[in-house]
Amino acid sequence: MKQIIAANKIFTGTEWLINHALIIQDGMVESILPTVALKETASKQVPLLIPALIDVQIYGAGGKLLSVYPTVESLQLLKDYCVNGGAAWFQPTVATNSNEVIHACIDAVREFKKQPGNRCIGLHVEGPWINPIKRGAHLSEFIYQPTTEQVKELLEYGKGVITMITLAPEVCDASIVDLIQSYGVVVSAGHSNADYATATKAFNDGIGTATHLYNAMSALQHREPGMVGAIFNHPTVYCSIVPDGYHVNFEAIQIAKKQLGNRLFAITDAVTDTATGAYPHQLNGDKYESNGILSGSALTMLACMQKLHQYCHIELGEAIRMCSLYPAQVIQKQGITGMLKPGQKADWIGLNEDLTLIHSVE
Incomplete structure (x- = not known):
């Protein structure tokens, strides 16, 4: 045709x-x-x-948070939300949770990806191998430092489904990162209290991206630059950001853009209303909270692009790239380019x- x-x-x-x-x-x-x-x-x-946009971190839509409702029907609602918000591809995400919940999400994504035109990249597992000091809204009872055997068990169960894992590099050593990457999974550093040297070594050793800049990571201080400073100073590492004005001040996004250039990309980090499960989310204005803590956005990828252009004063073509080309470069999946x-x-x-x-x- x-x-x-x-x-x-x-x-x-x-x-x-x-x-x-x-x-x-x-x-x-x-x-x-x-x-x-x-x-x-x-x-x-x-x-x-x-080019259609790409969201590599989103948790649910239509009142069906994936971790609470790990079903094909929930993923269809999520796909519809993303498509209606300008995104051609999406990477559903499960935050720190029990093995049973993570496995159920893997099962749901595996089944959903069998459908033609599913537009699902794969599953992003955010945690539970993170630093409890920087857990944010993540629940401490599920956070742990994994053994190699535990990592391999999850990777085997999620083979062909898990496409990204967010972890804290001070919690998981280089051998675990290498193991994860050997399965073709993108490793992203996040929910981390790593100091500048530790974060820089992790990036030099092969972690190619970081999760939601500024949020749930060691801050840039004048005597301890932290993970934010390591991201700013590194020549190649990418980093996502949530451009809703709540997760990150718009002026702080402008500062980050000057530092990172084409290595800064947008995610929605979007959740949905739910009163059950480990993470009850309630809409408060145009952001979500869980147990009184900022937990996710109400963004679409199109809204990300609009806010980057209108409020961060980023040239329109570059704002589009931050929502399409750069996420595609991070996930490195055949047929997903963010270009025409x-x-x-x-x-x-x-x-x-x-x-x-x-x-x-x-």
Whole structure:
């Protein structure tokens, strides 16, 4: 099936094209041409056409938190939430919990990924191998320092499903990180009280990314730069951030952007209302709290992009990359690029000039 989508502006992931059209053949980008060169009538016209967005940390939607309702139905609600918020791909996340709950989430994601068009990257396991000092809203009774055998047991059970694990590098030594990465799983440093030297060594030893900058990590101090300082100073490590204005002040995001450049990317860290399970979340304004502690956002990926542009004053193309290209570079999955280029999957969304969504991925 062939589609021709004309746009006033197209952002490919690297450049803006004015008055061009995206030519799609069987779901793949065939070409991007000036509209004056078209020999056929466009099937659709949009003001702005950009790569669809990617969320690598989100916990639930529609009143169905994955850890409480680890089912295919919950993941379908989560997919719908992400797609309606401009994201083509999502990585459902389970926070620090019992082995039974984590296994149930693995089972649900494994089953969901069998469905055609599921758009699920895999499961992000955030904890329980974290530092209790920086647990945030995570429950201390589930936090522990794992043995190699315990790590291998989880990796074997979650083989082909777990795609990312957030851990504290001072809790898990380099041999455990190497073991996790040998399964093709991305290791992210987070919920950590590591000092600057420990965090820098972990990044030098191969941890390539960190989880929600500033939140639940040792802070940048003038005599102890902490994990934040290590992230700022490292030449290659990526880091996610939650751009809702509550998890992180918008001016602090601007500071981080100047330090990290193309290594800073957005996540929603979004949760949903639930009164049961280990993590009851209640909506308070436009953020969520659990047991009185800030626990998650009410963001979509499109809202992330909008806030980065409007409140952090980041150029629109760069704000788009922070929500598409850079997450794709972190997860490194075939067919997920965060770009629009000939020969690649045609994951695109259409926006009005005010950046509201008028067409999401199908």
